Every structure is written in structure tokens, then in C-alpha cells.
Amino acid sequence: MVQLENDxxxxxxCINCGRHTVxxxxxxxxxxxxxxxYNVDGEDLCESCIEQRFEKTFYADLDPDTRCAECDSxxxxxxxxxxxYICRKCLFALFDLVYSESGE
Numbered sequence: 001m002v003q004l005e006n007d008x009x010x011x012x013x014c015i016n017c018g019r020h021t022v023x024x025x026x027x028x029x030x031x032x033x034x035x036x037x038y039n040v041d042g043e044d045l046c047e048s049c050i051e052q053r054f055e056k057t058f059y060a061d062l063d064p065d066t067r068c069a070e071c072d073s074x075x076x077x078x079x080x081x082x083x084x085y086i087c088r089k090c091l092f093a094l095f096d097l098v099y100s101e102s103g104e
Contacts, residue, residue, distance in 0.1 A: 001026055001044055002099070025099040035102070038095035047092070054079040054091065 003026060007019040027034050027046040034046035040053070058077045059066070062085065067074050069084035070093070078085035081094070 001028055025101075035100070036097060037099040038092060039098050040095050044098050050092070050095070051079070051088075054081055057085060 002023045004021045005024050007022040009019065011017075024033055025037050025044070026032065027037060027049055028043040029045050029049040032046060036047060037044040038047075038050060039045075040050060045053075056077055056079055059075065062078065066078070066085055068078065068087040068090055070086050070090035073087050073089075075087040075089075078087060079091045081091060086094075
């Protein structure tokens with residue numbers, strides 16, 4: 001979610017720089033300000049909260065022939081999504097990026 005906040009630093013002579021109303025983006029789950037937020041089932045979630053929502057499985061715990069169901073890569077760890085194992089990159093590609101601090 002986005003919240004408008006006053007980031008004014010109190011300059012001696014105001015030049016109306018726009019810092020009186022600056023958007024800050026917060027995760028709907030943990031409430032932390034985030035560099036990136038993704039829309040997951042109507043909620044804006046940070047990367048950490050998305051990773052916590054899906055069961056993480058380490059490659060060493062799986063069959064050695066296990067590969068990502070989306071891109072066929074053999075990553076270090078996988079997330080269980082819809083009964084299949086997918087890599088971190090593909091997990092985030094499933095959701096719409098609603099905010100990125102870097103403007104991606």
C-alpha cells in the first residue's frame with residue numbers, strides 16, 4: 001500500500017521541492033517499507049513475505065533430476081506452487097510488480 005508522508009527537512013527557504021507529500025510503499029502483510037511490492041491475491045507483498053507464503057524446498061532434499069516446472073533450470077532451492085516446484089525467479093514472475101524503488 002502507498003502512504004503519503006511529509007519528508008520535509010525544514011530548509012531555511014522553502015522552494016516547494018515536493019517533499020511535503022512523498023509516496024512510501026509498505027507491505028500489506030509485515031508493514032515494512034519495501035523496495036519492491038508484488039500483487040498477490042489482491043495484497044501488495046514484499047519479497048520476504050512472498051517467500052514465507054510458499055513452501056521453500058532445498059535442492060538437496062529433492063530428487064536430483066528435479067528442475068523448475070516453469071523454466072527448466074536447476075536452482076539451489078525451489079518453492080512449491082500449485083503442486084509443482086519452481087525457482088525463485090519464476091515465483092516472482094507469477095505476480096504483478098506494483099512498485100519498484102529502482103523503477104523496473
